[in-house]
Amino acid sequence: MNNSDNDRSFVALLDYLKRSQGFDFSGYKRSSLQRRVQKQMNVRGIATLEDYTTYLETHPDEFASLLSTILINVTGFFRDAAAWSYLQEQVLPSLLALKSADTPIRVWSAGCASGEEAYTLVMLLTEILGASAFRQRVKIYATDVDEAALHQARHASYSLQALQAVSLELRNRYFEPIGDRFTFRADLRRVVIFGRHNLVQDAPISRLDLLVCRNTLMYFNAEMQARILSRLHFALSNTGILFLGKAEMLLTHTALFTPINRSHRLFAKVPKVHVRDRLNQNQLAESRAPDSHSAVNHL
Ligand SMILES: C[S@@+](CC[C@H](N)C(=O)[O-])C[C@H]1O[C@@H](n2cnc3c(N)ncnc32)[C@H](O)[C@@H]1O
Structure with a gap:
């Protein structure tokens, strides 16, 4: 099979998944998606995309298995510890100082996988x-597209190994040992509202003070990243903070966000009224240096 036949078969598979499961993968990075599908085909011992599509049609459980191969829910408590310390010590105090003592604090962990990120936020804010x-005061919305991961997140039960990045002090304060596992404190867990949310298709949560979307944008191509970023911008209140993952883009040229700390991927929302000014400035700069272009640059 030549490359264009292969591309056609792949697009046909994506169309089938959209029709049958309502899951639109068209904005995902094509090369990684193809690698993940190939991996799943190898597991099933299937050689062609056509045969794999037939397999999906005749095995209703296969989609869940394919989805978990594609979505790779790798996560951890305090993932990139230095960035979380910076958030706790340098960003949250000034963010909270802007609010009076009785006003609600709204946080969204988008792409929360099995919940470690959401519970990290609980520990940080409780401290x-x-x-x-x-x-x-606090409401934490924690969402993912993967129901299986959300099930684990709601359960809040973690192995000792998973708790390696949590200090003994915090472990004692926030986790209850049950058998050989550790369950996150129920009274604080109730503050977290877990739900299924697809960043590509669903309306964003709004009026947020802090939006944590880490190691999730990297699944998408540049155009889809730009679309999602503009929704994340909308989701934040004017003083809101966006916290991305270490491997994600620097948002250097976007008009929507301004860096607080680039290496930790912490950004402040640029309120909409100022976005237009920034775009005008960018256009002026571009008319002088007309060679820098990408979808993400022109939000
Ligand atoms: C690598 S994990 C990152 C987990 C956590 N944010 C962290 O940084 O440790 C990426 C998560 O994004 C989720 N994801 C992928 N596509 C998504 C989409 N369209 N909408 C919402 N979540 C998505 C995956 O299911 C996965 O749980």
Whole structure:
């Protein structure tokens, strides 16, 4: 089979998944998607995309298995510890200082996988606010497209190995040992609202103070990243903060966000009224240096 036949068969498979499962993979990076599908075909011992599409049609459970191969829910508590420390010490205090003591604090962990990121946020905010104010003021929405990962997240039960990045002090304060596992404290867990949300297709949550979307944008091609970023911009309140993953783009040229700390991928929202000014400035700069272009650059 030549390359264009292969591309056609791949597009046919994606069309089938969209029709049958309502899952649109067209904005995902094509090369990684193809590698993941190939991996799943190898597991099933299937050689062609046509045969694999037939296999999906005749095995209703296969989609869930393919989805988990594609989505790779690798995560961890305090993943990239230095970035979380920076958030806790340098960013959250000034963000919280902007709010009066009784106003709600709204946080979204988008692409939360099995929940470690959401519970990291619970620990961080409880350390700053105290448990009582945390329970009263904070709402953490934690979403993912993967139901199986969300099931684990709601369960909040982790192995000792998974807790390696959590200090003994925090482990004792926030986790209850049950058998050989550790369950996150129920009174604080209730603050987290887990739900299925597809960043490509669903309307964003709004009026957020902090939006954590780490190691998730990297699944998408540049055009889809730009679309999602503009929704994330909409989701934040004017003083809101965006926290991306280490491997993600620097958002150097976007008009929507301004860096707080580039290496930790922490950005402040540029309120909409100022975005137009920035775009005008960019256009002026571009008319002088007309060779820098990418979808993400022109948000
Ligand atoms: C590599 S994990 C990152 C988990 C966590 N944010 C972290 O940084 O440790 C990426 C997550 O993005 C989720 N994801 C992929 N496509 C998505 C989509 N279209 N909408 C929402 N979540 C998606 C995956 O299911 C996966 O759980």
